[in-house]
Amino acid sequence: MDMFLAAVATVFEPANIAILLASTAAGIVIGAIPGLTVTMAIALAVPLTITMPLTPSLLMLLGLYGAGIYGGSISAVLINTPGTPASAATSIDGYELAKQGKALKALKMALIASFYGGLFSVVLLVVIAPQLAAFALKFGPAEICSLLIFALTIVAVLSGDTIIKGLLAAAIGMLIATIGADPMLSVPRFTFGVYDLYDGLAYIPLLIGLFAIAEMLAQAEESFTTGAKLIDIKDIDKDANRLTRDDWRRSVVPMIRSGFLGSFVGMLPGLGAAIATFLGYAEAKRASKEPERFGKGAIEGVAASESANNAVTGSAMIPMLALAIPGDPPTAILLGALLIQGVTTGPLIFVNHPDVVYTVYVALFASLAFMGMVGWLALKPIVQVLKVPKVLLYPVILAMCAAGSYAIRNSIFDVFVMVGAGLLGYALRLFGVPVAPLLIAFILCPPLEESMRQALIKSQGSLMIFLNRPISAFFLLLALAAIVFTVRRQIKSHQALPSNI
Amino acid sequence: MNTDRVFGTAVCILALLFLTLAIPTIPDDWQHTAGTYYTVGPRMFPYIAGTLCLLLGLGVILHPEGHNKLSGLRIGKARRGVVASLGLTLGYVALLEVAGFTLSTIAALVLFFTVFGERRWYVIVPMAVGVAVITKFVFLKFFLLELPAGLFDLPI
Numbered sequence: 001m002d003m004f005l006a007a008v009a010t011v012f013e014p015a016n017i018a019i020l021l022a023s024t025a026a027g028i029v030i031g032a033i034p035g036l037t038v039t040m041a042i043a044l045a046v047p048l049t050i051t052m053p054l055t056p057s058l059l060m061l062l063g064l065y066g067a068g069i070y071g072g073s074i075s076a077v078l079i080n081t082p083g084t085p086a087s088a089a090t091s092i093d094g095y096e097l098a099k100q101g102k103a104l105k106a107l108k109m110a111l112i113a114s115f116y117g118g119l120f121s122v123v124l125l126v127v128i129a130p131q132l133a134a135f136a137l138k139f140g141p142a143e144i145c146s147l148l149i150f151a152l153t154i155v156a157v158l159s160g161d162t163i164i165k166g167l168l169a170a171a172i173g174m175l176i177a178t179i180g181a182d183p184m185l186s187v188p189r190f191t192f193g194v195y196d197l198y199d200g201l202a203y204i205p206l207l208i209g210l211f212a213i214a215e216m217l218a219q220a221e222e223s224f225t226t227g228a229k230l231i232d233i234k235d236i237d238k239d240a241n242r243l244t245r246d247d248w249r250r251s252v253v254p255m256i257r258s259g260f261l262g263s264f265v266g267m268l269p270g271l272g273a274a275i276a277t278f279l280g281y282a283e284a285k286r287a288s289k290e291p292e293r294f295g296k297g298a299i300e301g302v303a304a305s306e307s308a309n310n311a312v313t314g315s316a317m318i319p320m321l322a323l324a325i326p327g328d329p330p331t332a333i334l335l336g337a338l339l340i341q342g343v344t345t346g347p348l349i350f351v352n353h354p355d356v357v358y359t360v361y362v363a364l365f366a367s368l369a370f371m372g373m374v375g376w377l378a379l380k381p382i383v384q385v386l387k388v389p390k391v392l393l394y395p396v397i398l399a400m401c402a403a404g405s406y407a408i409r410n411s412i413f414d415v416f417v418m419v420g421a422g423l424l425g426y427a428l429r430l431f432g433v434p435v436a437p438l439l440i441a442f443i444l445c446p447p448l449e450e451s452m453r454q455a456l457i458k459s460q461g462s463l464m465i466f467l468n469r470p471i472s473a474f475f476l477l478l479a480l481a482a483i484v485f486t487v488r489r490q491i492k493s494h495q496a497l498p499s500n501i
Numbered sequence: 502m503n504t505d506r507v508f509g510t511a512v513c514i515l516a517l518l519f520l521t522l523a524i525p526t527i528p529d530d531w532q533h534t535a536g537t538y539y540t541v542g543p544r545m546f547p548y549i550a551g552t553l554c555l556l557l558g559l560g561v562i563l564h565p566e567g568h569n570k571l572s573g574l575r576i577g578k579a580r581r582g583v584v585a586s587l588g589l590t591l592g593y594v595a596l597l598e599v600a601g602f603t604l605s606t607i608a609a610l611v612l613f614f615t616v617f618g619e620r621r622w623y624v625i626v627p628m629a630v631g632v633a634v635i636t637k638f639v640f641l642k643f644f645l646l647e648l649p650a651g652l653f654d655l656p657i
Contacts, residue, residue: 165561165566168512168557168558172554174546174549175547177550178546182546184543188528190523216586217587221582392628394613396610396628398593400636402606407640407647412649422590423587431505432566445550453540453546457540461541
């Protein structure tokens, strides 16, 4: 208890509060800018922490982490351009709500769900970190592979007009993901001597192209008539933007469920928030009594995806602290930052450095509280972006996207990839093919291929390894069930699911 | 012909080309280093992805749904808008490395604004210059990220 109180006292020193405030605000801004990722923000901040004591450095990095993931939802809702891959699912319903003049409502729900998801996973971290970390260790290559197949299947079957088009989008994403050196033997695939292709296509230009550039081309069909606003609202309608009892009723259960899902995904090494958010969204749609509302401005869609992605922030710390295995790229950098501070994570951290553990707990709670406060204060000013005429807004977005795509690897090639992805996204839209499964397949495929090949090597080529192991078989059964139930539901209802993903 | 069938046929043709022409280009010299140990090669996953594309493309041909948004492009003005946007975007990206971020962004924004009907120079010029300069400054000074300098290598 003394250590906990000491950690609270340290975290809430005025200088530390100022650092937390600044990093939270910076995290929200960086997250909202397409192309700038949370990982990049944390990596850039690490050198600044070298000369700092442990507490302020932790506050700076954790403030950036949580707020950055939430910040991605702002541009996802307002301009259909997810600031980070973790917010890609938020744009599906968030942008529809914005088009209906309910951007403020969507952003409020995104903030509340992010706060809840973060809080839930931090509580999990505090209460059962070592036990959960031990469970995560039961996931070998076969289990990871089956989980990824399940994630891919559920996103694909629930995304489009028809199961076939959703699955086809996922297959195209898998195909694009095979470009570059293969993940196990580094054999170049489909590089055709182009040096820039050896590392494969970067997912940020692909994300920006599929969403932002495709959206710009779709908007260009109306030729950006002078004076036309992105969403034609003179003033923000206060009543329409209030969260009603009905909104809460619809959102609470998906939000709680996504908190669990996001925390679970966060614990597993190498997966991360982008996968969690699609899983949370797809599960909310699957479980809904009115799945046809999804894709047309369902507030519960925003709640589910944002709760899931922020639930990763706390739970990714569980394997990092308890086993020294980072759950996602940002926690890998945090692990390095802790090492710089002379703290070695792993099972012994609870014995050797309990003060650090308590500081991490309190810093996570404090960063969440600040994310809530800063985010809430920024809501109304942020929404004003919708009042900018489209003819001015879209070219500016294009310039920012080009800058973001270039900055990932200092490569003009990535900017061309962004444009190519934009054309692909626009073409797929025209044919009613959802782009979300393509993106999620692209993100999932490197770990999927790696785990599949590792499992097959382990079993000497026998596919039975995926069925003999209970956890693996469970996820494969779930994937099969998702396909069967969706087909049955579509046959029964004779109505198409929304297509605007 | 149903547009879904056209789309499905295109996917099938591309998938077949991928399976028959592209995958065989993956080098197989890795086998010499694998020795006698069992391993799974780099062609397995592309075969899975290509086969899935082919089968699902066939699925689209056999079960066309016809939900698409192609009708919007039948209007000449809409087509012109898309082509103009795409042309300007490609021109902008091509110019980035030559003229650098600042100059090419200013030029692209001025063109974009005027092509799509904005005529107020007191809006066009400050917006174009402001966005280009501020974006470059923020990326360079705050995020320590380089943007294309171009042949002229402007300091900002």
